[in-house]
Amino acid sequence: MAKKEKKAQVVDQTHIKKRSQLKSVWLRFKKNKLAMVGLVMFILVVLMALTADIFFNYEEQALAQHLTEKNQGPSLEHIMGTDQYGRDMFVRVVFGSRISLVVGICTVAIGLTIGAIIGASAGYYGGKIDNILMRIMDIFLAIPSMLLAVVIVAALGNGLFNLILAMGIARIPRFARIVRSSIISLKDQEFIEAAKACGTRDRRIILKHILPNALGPIIVEATLAMAMSILTVASLSFVGLGITPPTPEWGSMLSTGKAQMRYYPHLVIMPGIAIVYTVMAINLIGDGLRDALDPRLKN
Numbered sequence: 001m002a003k004k005e006k007k008a009q010v011v012d013q014t015h016i017k018k019r020s021q022l023k024s025v026w027l028r029f030k031k032n033k034l035a036m037v038g039l040v041m042f043i044l045v046v047l048m049a050l051t052a053d054i055f056f057n058y059e060e061q062a063l064a065q066h067l068t069e070k071n072q073g074p075s076l077e078h079i080m081g082t083d084q085y086g087r088d089m090f091v092r093v094v095f096g097s098r099i100s101l102v103v104g105i106c107t108v109a110i111g112l113t114i115g116a117i118i119g120a121s122a123g124y125y126g127g128k129i130d131n132i133l134m135r136i137m138d139i140f141l142a143i144p145s146m147l148l149a150v151v152i153v154a155a156l157g158n159g160l161f162n163l164i165l166a167m168g169i170a171r172i173p174r175f176a177r178i179v180r181s182s183i184i185s186l187k188d189q190e191f192i193e194a195a196k197a198c199g200t201r202d203r204r205i206i207l208k209h210i211l212p213n214a215l216g217p218i219i220v221e222a223t224l225a226m227a228m229s230i231l232t233v234a235s236l237s238f239v240g241l242g243i244t245p246p247t248p249e250w251g252s253m254l255s256t257g258k259a260q261m262r263y264y265p266h267l268v269i270m271p272g273i274a275i276v277y278t279v280m281a282i283n284l285i286g287d288g289l290r291d292a293l294d295p296r297l298k299n
Helices: 002-031 033-050 058-063 089-125 127-141 145-156 160-186 190-197 202-238 250-260 266-293
Strands: none
Touching: 002 033, 002 266, 033 089, 033 266, 058 089, 089 127, 089 160, 089 202, 089 250, 089 266, 127 160, 145 160, 145 202, 160 202, 190 202, 202 250, 202 266, 250 266
C-alpha cells in the first residue's frame, strides 16, 4: 500500500508540475497584447468556418449563378458585393476559409509527424543514420518548397487530397531539422542518462522525455508553417494548380477576379483581405508562443 501511495504521489506531483508549466506559458502568452489579438482573430476565422452551414446555403449562395446580380459592390444585402456570376462574395469567402484551414492543419500534421520521426531518429542515434537521413532532407531543402509542391501537384493532378499531400511533403525537411537539433541539444542531459541507466527503451525516452522538452520551437514552427501553407494553397490555386472553380477558395477567387479588377476591385480586394487577415492572425500567435515558450523570458 505504501508503494502504491508513493507512486500516486509522484504521478500527482508530475501532473501538477505539467499543469503549472502550461499555466505559466499561458500567463506569459496573455501578457502579449498582439498575440491575444491574433488569437481572437484566429478564433473568429475558425468559428466562421465551423458555423457557415448554419447561416448560409452553400449550393444556393456560394455556387449557384445569379447573373442579374453580378458585379455588385458592397451593400447591406451583400456585405462584400457579388462576383461576375452574381454569387455572394462574403459567403464564398466564408466557405473558402474551410479549405484554407483544412489544408493548413493537415499540411502541418503530415509534415510534423513524418518530420518528427525522421528528425528524432537522426538526432538520437546519430552516426550513419543521421548522415543518410539528413542528406536526403538536404536534397529536399535544396528545392524551394513552392516549386516542390508545384511539381508534386502537377504529377498527381489537381484536388484537395493531392494538394495537402504535396504541401505536407514539402514541409517535412524543416520539421526534421528542427526536431533533430532539439534532440541533439537534449540527449546528453543528465535526466536522459538516468533514463538510459534505468533500462528505459529508446522509443519511450524520445516520446516521454525528449520531445516534450523540445515542444517550444516545434510549436512555433508549426504555426508559421500553417501560415505559409495558407499562402501556398492560395498561390497554387491562383495559377490553376490547386482548388479549381467554382469551389470557393481564396486563391482561385483572386484568379477569376483579376481580369476585371480595374472596374470591379472588390473581386480581388475581399479574398485578398481574407488571406492577409488569417495569415497575420496565425503569425501573431506564433510570435506570442515563441516569446511565451522561450525559457530566457520566464522572469
